[in-house]
Amino acid sequence: MTDEIKTKEELIAEVQQLRFKVFEMEKHLEYLSHFDTLTDLPNRALFIDRVEQYVTSARRYGFIMAVIFLGVDRFKMINQSFGHDLGDIVLKEISSRLAACVRDSDTVGRMSGDEFALILSKIAKEEDAVIVANKIISSMRKAFIVDGREISLSASVGITLYPSDGKDADTLTRNASTAMRRVKETTGDNYNFFTSMMNDMVSKRLTLESSLRKALERDEMHVFYQPQFDVSSQRVIGMEALIRWIHPEHGMISPLNFIPLAEETGLIVPIGEWVLRTACSQTKAWIDEYGPMRVGVNLSMRQFKEKNMIDTVSRALIDSGLDSKYLELELTESTAMHDADGTIAVINELKNLGITVSIDDFGTGYSSLSYLKNLPISTLKIDQSFIKSMTENKNDTAIVKAIINMAHSLTLNVIAEGVETEQHLNILGDLKCDEVQGYFFSKPLPVAEFEKLLKMSKKG
Ligand code: C2E
Ligand code: MG
Ligand code: MG
Numbered sequence: 391m392t393d394e395i396k397t398k399e400e401l402i403a404e405v406q407q408l409r410f411k412v413f414e415m416e417k418h419l420e421y422l423s424h425f426d427t428l429t430d431l432p433n434r435a436l437f438i439d440r441v442e443q444y445v446t447s448a449r450r451y452g453f454i455m456a457v458i459f460l461g462v463d464r465f466k467m468i469n470q471s472f473g474h475d476l477g478d479i480v481l482k483e484i485s486s487r488l489a490a491c492v493r494d495s496d497t498v499g500r501m502s503g504d505e506f507a508l509i510l511s512k513i514a515k516e517e518d519a520v521i522v523a524n525k526i527i528s529s530m531r532k533a534f535i536v537d538g539r540e541i542s543l544s545a546s547v548g549i550t551l552y553p554s555d556g557k558d559a560d561t562l563t564r565n566a567s568t569a570m571r572r573v574k575e576t577t578g579d580n581y582n583f584f585t586s587m588m589n590d591m592v593s594k595r596l597t598l599e600s601s602l603r604k605a606l607e608r609d610e611m612h613v614f615y616q617p618q619f620d621v622s623s624q625r626v627i628g629m630e631a632l633i634r635w636i637h638p639e640h641g642m643i644s645p646l647n648f649i650p651l652a653e654e655t656g657l658i659v660p661i662g663e664w665v666l667r668t669a670c671s672q673t674k675a676w677i678d679e680y681g682p683m684r685v686g687v688n689l690s691m692r693q694f695k696e697k698n699m700i701d702t703v704s705r706a707l708i709d710s711g712l713d714s715k716y717l718e719l720e721l722t723e724s725t726a727m728h729d730a731d732g733t734i735a736v737i738n739e740l741k742n743l744g745i746t747v748s749i750d751d752f753g754t755g756y757s758s759l760s761y762l763k764n765l766p767i768s769t770l771k772i773d774q775s776f777i778k779s780m781t782e783n784k785n786d787t788a789i790v791k792a793i794i795n796m797a798h799s800l801t802l803n804v805i806a807e808g809v810e811t812e813q814h815l816n817i818l819g820d821l822k823c824d825e826v827q828g829y830f831f832s833k834p835l836p837v838a839e840f841e842k843l844l845k846m847s848k849k850g
Contacts, residue, residue, distance in 0.1 A: 426500040429481060434501050437501065437507055437509075437563070438563060448512070453513075453552075456513055457510075457549070459548040459567045459569065460488070460507065460570065461571070462504040462530070463545060464543075472541075483536075485500065488506055491508075496508060496509055507563065516551060516588060523547045526545060526547060544579035546570050546578050546581075546582075548567060548573065555588075601637065602648055606660065613669055614632050615631060615669075615685075617831060618630065619827070619831055627825060628686065629686070630827060631685055631687050632834045663693075670706045674710045674712040677712070679844075680844045687717065687720065690722075691724065703745065714743050718746045718747065723749055723754065726767075727755065727761065749765075749770050770797045771807055772793050774808020775808070777814055778814075780817055781813050787817060790818070803824050805825040806818050806826050810829045812830065814828070
């Protein structure tokens with residue numbers, strides 16, 4: 391036997407080959423410790439690691455994130471009846487259906503045999519997790535066709551939210567799995583939040599949202615009018631249009647309880663347009679009967695930022711025949727102060743149409759006074775909180791006085807909201823406030839009652 395003597399070059403090549411093999415094996419080991427070989431999805435360890443990473447950034451940037459845990463209902467039966475090979479094909483198909491339910495930046499992982507989990511790394515609100523959960527549930531209901539067989543499945547889904555249901559990856563994942571189990575052990579084919587409070591809150595909001603969508607066509611929305619008075623003559627000079635939702639089961643729902651939701655969902659755009667059109671037509675009819683009066687219509691941020699807002703407003707004026715000088719649009723301070731230059735341009739466009747703009751709830755936001763000076767508005771509406779406490783708190787009277795003086799020096803009209811007592815009215819008279827609105831005179835009234843007031847005021 392002759393010992394083959396290897397050259398130096400041959401030895402180097404061999405070592406390099408070995409190194410490469412070790413590298414490949416390490417890579418494979420790494421893969422095995424982080425990924426599931428059947429589905430190629432991150433395994434439990436890597437998934438938890440990713441949750442931890444997202445928790446860190448959610449904490450830093452103040453995001454809400456969600457962990458969604460999914461268990462396939464009665465999966466054991468599939469394996470028992472059709473065998474493991476077919477079961478594996480189904481699991482692969484499930485993993486691709488799940489990936490299709492989320493954004494590329496969201497992670498899907500396989501937690502154990504028939505359990506998967508997803509991270510929604512950044513959501514705007516709790517209901518967004520419900521949207522994804524529902525997507526998952528319905529994608530699982532579609533029949534799986536394997537080897538010509540049709541297999542029906544369903545999934546149980548548990549949801550946890552950071553930060554309310556857990557502050558670290560382990561807790562969030564564990565609690566999501568507990569929430570999933572609660573569904574699996576009862577009905578299956580549904581989702582559940584870990585916290586029951588969250589279940590109640592989300593289901594209430596979703597119910598509210600779906601009835602809000604139908605409210606307009608079902609004629610449940612009404613516009614009430616609250617009269618505004620000139621302080622010196624104490625005559626009605628106009629009114630504010632205020633929306634009311636009269637729900638068939640829950641009765642009157644305050645705008646404070648549905649405007650924010652309408653704003654979030656974008657429903658404020660059609661609802662607000664309806665208020666505007668209704669208020670313009672009603673005011674035109676009243677002017678024809680009782681003489682000139684101005685109507686204030688509230689515009690929320692979303693409406694104000696709508697691209698065709700100016701068009702919507704001018705169409706409402708044309709269709710109703712109302713002269714634009716009788717329409718005043720109310721913007722809150724935060725709407726007006728958002729995107730300063732854009733706001734000035736839009737208000738100027740309104741002004742060119744002959745429409746006036748007021749700043750509502752003045753004093754509660756953080757107006758920059760130098761910016762206010764440049765806003766082409768005509769009226770400041772002092773927030774009711776200052777008026778209410780004027781009688782108890784000298785500082786509030788001083789604030790009201792300062793707002794009135796400042797407004798006058800900017801040649802703006804001032805109206806005080808929330809005037810509830812004669813004392814309020816007297817102080818405001820002394821401070822030379824121009825106009826008032828509040829329960830002392832009248833609450834917001836339905837059309838027929840407001841009309842009675844106009845009749846009386848015409849006689850008087
Ligand atoms: P706002 O525009 O500041 O309207 C004034 C609110 O003060 C009204 O509440 C009115 O009923 C209430 N109010 C008037 N006088 C008094 C008083 O003497 N005492 C007390 N305690 N309250 C008084 P409302 O009707 O509940 O409306 C609340 C808010 O909802 C409005 O505040 C406005 O921001 C919003 N809103 C109402 N209607 C609409 C609408 O059609 N579109 C939009 N975007 N927002 C609306
Ligand atoms: Mg208002
Ligand atoms: Mg107000």
